[in-house]
Amino acid sequence: MIPGTDALLPRPRREVAAGAVHVPDWLGEHRQRELVELCRTWATGPALMRSVTMPNGGVMSVRSVSLGWHWLPYRYSRTADDAGGAAVAPFPDGLRALGREAVAAAYGPDEGDRYEPDAALVNYYDADARMGMHQDREERINAPVVSLSLGTACVFRFGNTENRNRPWQDIELVSGDLFVFGGPSRFAYHGVLRTLPGTAPEGIGFEGRLNITLRRTGLG
Secondary structure, three states, X not given: OOOOHHHHOOOOOEEEEOOEEEEOOOOOHHHHHHHHHHHHHHOOOOOOOEEEEOOOOOEEEEEEEXXXXXXXXXXXXXXXXXXXXXXXXXXXHHHHHHHHHHHHHHHOHHXXXXXXXXXXXXXXXXXXXXXEEEOOOOOOOOOOEEEEEEEOEEEEEEOOOOOOOOXXXXXXXXXXXXXXXXXXXXXXOEEEEEEEOOOOOHHHOOOOEEEEEEEOOOOO
16 A cells, blocks of 8 residues: 555445444544544553553553553453553543444444443554454443544454454554444454554644544443
8 A cells, every 4th residue: 555545535434344334534633633632641641551461471562541441451440450550540521422423423323322431442553563353342231332543544454253264354544534343243353454654644743553442341
């Protein structure tokens, strides 16, 4: 992919699989810039952005910070138990409203009105970061996951619900794109194969990739 060439081609909204919807260019430049600044604030605490250590001792190449509930493999906590034990920042009302807008854009206004996210995971990818194929299974309720892309584009692999093997689809997610997966696709395996350096829009003041995912945990 040569950066910039795909900008000449239409990027229509499409249902990638049942319940998995890609809405290109959903966030305008102003909202992207606002979210980038918020991510910078969230990364400074009270629970700091960190690299997650997996149970097998491996360290994820992305760096993460949580809001509302702190994500650890494979559970949630109200405190950052793997990053100093600080209390997790509250889930922002602005993200709750944005999540409802996102689900409405994907599934319609009735579904958007019912969406009550209570946790966010902000992942930062540098040029070398990747995300292996995985399922989001820590939540106790089968509500959609909302994914917002900011900064550098990436190649996102969206697979099936049974295993990490084919069938899958590789999708280019660029800054401002929305991806929502729920229903039959809620537990699909997915991951990020690579980022595409040099593709971040100049107007948002950020190089590198930020991914904000919103979830409804079902926890009390």
